[in-house]
Amino acid sequence: GEDVEQSLFLSVREGDSSVINCTYTDSSSTYLYWYKQEPGAGLQLLTYIFSNMDMKQDQRLTVLLNKKDKHLSLRIADTQTGDSAIYFCAESSSGSARQLTFGSGTQLTVLP
Amino acid sequence: DTEVTQTPKHLVMGMTNKKSLKCEQHMGHRAMYWYKQKAKKPPELMFVYSYEKLSINESVPSRFSPECPNSSLLNLHLHALQPEDSALYLCASSQVPLAGGNEQFFGPGTRLTVL
Numbered sequence: 143g144e145d146v147e148q149s150l151f152l153s154v155r156e157g158d159s160s161v162i163n164c165t166y167t168d169s170s171s172t173y174l175y176w177y178k179q180e181p182g183a184g185l186q187l188l189t190y191i192f193s194n195m196d197m198k199q200d201q202r203l204t205v206l207l208n209k210k211d212k213h214l215s216l217r218i219a220d221t222q223t224g225d226s227a228i229y230f231c232a233e234s235s236s237g238s239a240r241q242l243t244f245g246s247g248t249q250l251t252v253l254p
Numbered sequence: 255d256t257e258v259t260q261t262p263k264h265l266v267m268g269m270t271n272k273k274s275l276k277c278e279q280h281m282g283h284r285a286m287y288w289y290k291q292k293a294k295k296p297p298e299l300m301f302v303y304s305y306e307k308l309s310i311n312e313s314v315p316s317r318f319s320p321e322c323p324n325s326s327l328l329n330l331h332l333h334a335l336q337p338e339d340s341a342l343y344l345c346a347s348s349q350v351p352l353a354g355g356n357e358q359f360f361g362p363g364t365r366l367t368v369l
Contacts (some may be wrong), residue, residue, distance in 0.1 A: 182365070184361050187357055187358070228277065242356060244296035244297060245296065
């Protein structure tokens, strides 16, 4: 079955860039997503990328996709304390488009 | 309106109680979802409704009973729960249930504690 993996923790200094990485196994993945979850809250869709794209930029967020290596990354420029949260990578494939497969989540801690 | 709302925010119930969780969206989405999320873990899919019909049940115990009265509302009826059912229950909706680009919008969740 599909598998999505992320490292569990990342700490950065305020003002630095953060890079959160994700790998997936399903070669039929068509869309890949990044969600943010703050403590006690639901998941907020940050951005997504279609599998025929290499890069997508949205203000401070840059998503890079290496389809050959099945590697996805989320770069947050000028990281702020408000960016501290758990970030989930997720994928959906054309075969099961009603379902999202989530990674384990990366806890991002921004240090002052 | 681009919001999914859930009530209540918090719920404490005993193992013999019957309660319901409610979810509402007014984005015209025709797919709605229930997820269960344990602390520090990703959400686990429970149910999917597509055009108000149950399309996916991920082998969820019968003490959880979903209901979709109309295209904007989704309920989760709870009965005879166990302490291990304590979790954050998330509702989500999406515009297109049968194609790619399954952008799901999540509600804030109901924090459920079963005593």
